[in-house]
Amino acid sequence: MPSTHLALHIHVVFSTKDRQPLIHANWRDRLHAYLGGVAKQLEVVPEAIGGVADHVHLLLGIPATVALAPVVRGIKAVSSRWVHEEIGLTKFSWQEGYGAVSVSLPTADG
Template identity: 45%
Template sequence: MPQSLSRVLIHTVFSTKNRLPFLQDVSLRDELHSYLGGCAKRLDCQPVRVGGVEDHVHLLTVLSRTIAISEFVKEVKRNSTGWAKEREGMEDFAWQAGYGCLSVSESQVELVSQYIEKQEEHYRKRTFQEEYRELLRRHGTEWDERYVWD
C-alpha cells in the first residue's frame, strides 16, 4: 500500500503548575484555547475541541501520523507557555510537568466535545483532581498519587 493513513483521536489534559488559577480571565482563557488549537494545527494535529477552566485545559485532537504523543504535548506546552508569559500578569505562568492523554473512539467524539465545552459546569461540581481521577479510571489507566499532581 503506497499511502499511509491514520485517524487517531486523543483527549489531552494538563493543568497549570500547582493548579494555580492563571486562567480566571475568560477572554484570556479563550485566547489561550485558540492559541492551543493553533499550536496543534501547526503540528498537523487537527483540533476538534479545546477548552478548560482557570487551572487546566482539555484538547481533543486528531494525532498526526508523523508525531509522537509526547512530542505533541511538549511542543504545545512549550509554545503556549511562551505565549502566556508575554501577557501582563502571566510572567510566572507554567504548565504542570505531566499530562494525561487518552484515546477517543470516533463514536465518542461528540460526547467528548460536549464534555470539554461544558467544563465550567463540571468544575462547579468537582475539583480538577476528582475530574482527572475519574477520567483515568474510566480509561483503565493506573497512576501514582505521588507524581500525578506536580
C-alpha cells in the same frame, strides 16, 4: 487495501503548575484558540479545546507519522511563552506531566 486510513483521536489534559487557577475567563478563549493554532503548526488536528481556570482539555487528531509526546511538549512550551508575553503573567507555567487517552468519536447513531 491499497491505502492507509487512520482515525487516531487523543484526549489530552494538563493543568497549571500546582493547579493554580491562573487561566482567567477574560483571556481563556484566546488561550484555547492559541493552543489550536500551535497544534496545527505541529501537524495535528485540534478537534476541540476547552478548559477551566486550572487546566485544559484538547481533543487532537494525530497522524500516524507524529508522536504525541513532542506535540504536547511543544504545545505547552509555546503557549506558556505566549501567556508570559501576551497576557503578562510571567509566573505562569504548566505542570510537568499530562494525561492522554485515545477515544473514539461518536457515530451518527449516538
